[in-house]
Structures are given as structure tokens and as C-alpha cells.
Amino acid sequence: MAVQRKMATKPMEDHPFIAKLNRSIKLDDADMAALDALLSRRITAKKAKDLIVEGYEYPALHIVESGFAIRYKLLHNGKRQIVNVIVPGDIIGFPACFYEYAVFSVTALGDMNLHHVSLDSFTDLCLSRPNIATALVWFAAREAAIYAEHIIDTGRREPLERLAHFLLEMLTRLQVVGCASERSFEMPLSQEGIGDVVGLSGPHVNRMLGELKSKGLIAVSGHEITIVDRAALQILGEFRPAYLDRVPVHGRPR
Numbered sequence: 001m002a003v004q005r006k007m008a009t010k011p012m013e014d015h016p017f018i019a020k021l022n023r024s025i026k027l028d029d030a031d032m033a034a035l036d037a038l039l040s041r042r043i044t045a046k047k048a049k050d051l052i053v054e055g056y057e058y059p060a061l062h063i064v065e066s067g068f069a070i071r072y073k074l075l076h077n078g079k080r081q082i083v084n085v086i087v088p089g090d091i092i093g094f095p096a097c098f099y100e101y102a103v104f105s106v107t108a109l110g111d112m113n114l115h116h117v118s119l120d121s122f123t124d125l126c127l128s129r130p131n132i133a134t135a136l137v138w139f140a141a142r143e144a145a146i147y148a149e150h151i152i153d154t155g156r157r158e159p160l161e162r163l164a165h166f167l168l169e170m171l172t173r174l175q176v177v178g179c180a181s182e183r184s185f186e187m188p189l190s191q192e193g194i195g196d197v198v199g200l201s202g203p204h205v206n207r208m209l210g211e212l213k214s215k216g217l218i219a220v221s222g223h224e225i226t227i228v229d230r231a232a233l234q235i236l237g238e239f240r241p242a243y244l245d246r247v248p249v250h251g252r253p254r
Contacts, residue, residue, distance in 0.1 A: 012036055016089030016177035017063050017115075023176065024135035034129050038122070039063060039115040045108045051092055052106040060118050061093035067112030068188035071104050072196065082196040084146055085170065085189065089177040091139060093117075109188050145243035154199035157238070162198045163208045164237030167218065167225060172241050184226040 012018055012032055017039070021027060027035070042065070045051060051069060052058050069086040083104060086092060092106055097119050126133035149169070153162035170187065174180035187194070191209070192202035200208070212218045217233045219226040227233060234240075 012039075014178075015039070015065065016087075016179075017065070017091075019177050020089045020139075021132065021135050024138055025131045027132075031129055031132055034125055034132070038117055038125050041116045043114050043116050045112040045114060047108055047110045049108045049112075050105065051108060052102045052104065054103060054105045055101050057100065058093060058097050058102045060116060061091055061097055061122055062114040062116055064088050064090050064092065065113040065115060067114075068109040069106050069112065070109060070189075070193065070196075071106050073104055080196050081199075082189075082193065083150065084143065085197065087173055087177065087188075088179055094140060094143060109193075142244060149243065150197065159198070159200055159204060160208050160211060161237050163194070163200075163205065164212065164217070164233050165239050166194065166198050166237075167212075167227070168230070168233060168237055168239040168241070169244070171225075171227060172244050176244075183228075183230070184224055187223050187225050 012035065013022075018027070018032075018035065021035075025031075043062075045067070051062065052071075054073070064086060066088050068088075069092065070082045071084045071086060071092075072080050072082045074080050086106065092114070095103065126136065146169070149165065153165060157165065171180055171183075171185050174185045175182075179185065189197070190202070191205040194200075195202050195205045198205070209218070209220060212233075213220060215232075217227070217229050217236070219228055
């Protein structure tokens with residue numbers, strides 16, 4: 001599915017996956033050595049590449065070093081619901097590798113650098129490094145919390161509220177892995193793609209972005225989104241970032 005190639009590597013501690021783990025645990029030398037071995041096989045995926053196709057077997061994981069993807073369900077009428085945006089540091093393969101057949105599809109939004117990890121290697125890491133395993137449970141818990149917020153978006157929030165919530169969610173997630181500044185980030189989705197997350201049409205998203213701009217809450221320049229008034233946007237979207245926070249680990253102060 002992707003071609004393996006040699007690429008320039010960054011220090012392990014700067015890797016977005018390591019950055020996310022470091023929010024929950026203090027990695028020691030043995031942890032870093034185990035992670036270095038886990039992330040040894042690098043591959044690339046081109047824009048629009050199907051990384052997972054619903055209904056097919058997927059017995060491995062891919063950890064994202066750079067690039068973005070979408071996890072989605074394609075309905076019989078051709079409509080698409082994006083259940084999550086995959087960002088650097090995320091794991092592709094949850095929950096696909098734990099089912100006989102994948103229940104969602106995943107497609108690259110642009111060129112991606114990934115680490116191929118066999119399910120056996122991942123399981124061995126969890127058994128040998130329990131602190132890492134505890135932190136990885138947070139990955140699944142956070143994913144479930146994101147899905148729950150998106151259900152609330154489409155089920156109960158008004159269009160402007162759900163868009164506000166999604167923009168703040170993306171900013172917060174990207175800040176964790178060093179892909180956003182204090183107030184700005186590059187939106188990896190088109191307006192149609194944003195609509196497929198929040199349950200709106202592309203033109204409706206365009207109108208809602210315009211309304212947020214007119215209210216002085218955001219600024220848009222190309223694909224760059226700047227949060228001008230975060231406090232007001234949080235109130236509008238009822239955004240509480242605790243569901244994206246790190247898991248508390250015994251013995252580590254919050």
C-alpha cells in the first residue's frame with residue numbers, strides 16, 4: 001500500500017507520538033529504546049491513498065509521523081461521514097486491527113510519513129512496558145471522547161456552535177504535537193471535508209466561517225485559521241478541552 005523508503009529522522013523526543021506519550025508518563029531510557037525499535041520501519045503514503053478500506057482485513061498499525069488522514073464511513077447513497085481527523089502522533093488501525101474486518105475507512109489527505117507496526121510488536125510493547133501501555137489506553141479513551149463530542153455536535157449543537165467546537169478541538173490537538181501556534185493552525189480539510197465532520201454542506205460551512213469572522217471570533221487566510229477571541233469561541237461552542245487532556249498517572253503530579 002505504501003513504499004518503504006529511507007527518510008531523514010528527527011530526534012525521538014521530538015516525534016509527535018512521543019510528545020503525546022510524554023503528556024501521560026515519564027519515559028525512561030528503556031521506554032525510549034522500546035519505542036525506537038517499535039518505530040523502526042518507516043513508510044510513506046501519497047495523497048488520497050486508501051490506508052484502510054472498510055470490510056477488508058487490517059492486521060497492523062501505522063503511527064503517524066507527519067501528515068493528515070480522515071477516518072470515515074461511506075454510506076450507500078454516496079454521502080460520507082468523517083468520524084475523526086487523524087493528525088501527527090495518532091495511531092491508524094484502531095479499531096480496525098481488532099476486528100476481523102475494518103469497520104471504517106482511512107484515507108490520506110496529503111503525503112504522509114508513517115511507521116508500520118505489526119500487531120504482535122504492539123502487543124509485545126504493551127506487555128513489556130506497562131507505563132506505555134497505560135498511556136496507550138488514553139489514546140483509545142480520547143478517541144472515544146472525540147467521537148462522543150462529534151455525536152453531540154450533529155445531534156444537539158446548532159451549526160455555528162458545532163463549527164466553533166470543531167475549530168477549537170483541532171487547534172488543541174495540533175498544539176499538543178507542535179503543529180499549531182498559540183492561536184493559529186493550518187486546516188487540513190476543505191470546507192466540504194469540514195462539513196463531513198460536522199454534518200453540514202460545504203456552502204453552509206462557508207457561511208458559518210463567514211459569520212464567525214464577522215463576529216470577530218476567527219480570522220481565515222487561505223487554509224490558516226486564527227482564533228481571535230478564544231474565550232468567546234469556547235462559550236459559543238461549549239468547548240471544554242478536558243476530554244483531550246492527558247490521562248492521570250499515579251505518582252505523576254498534574
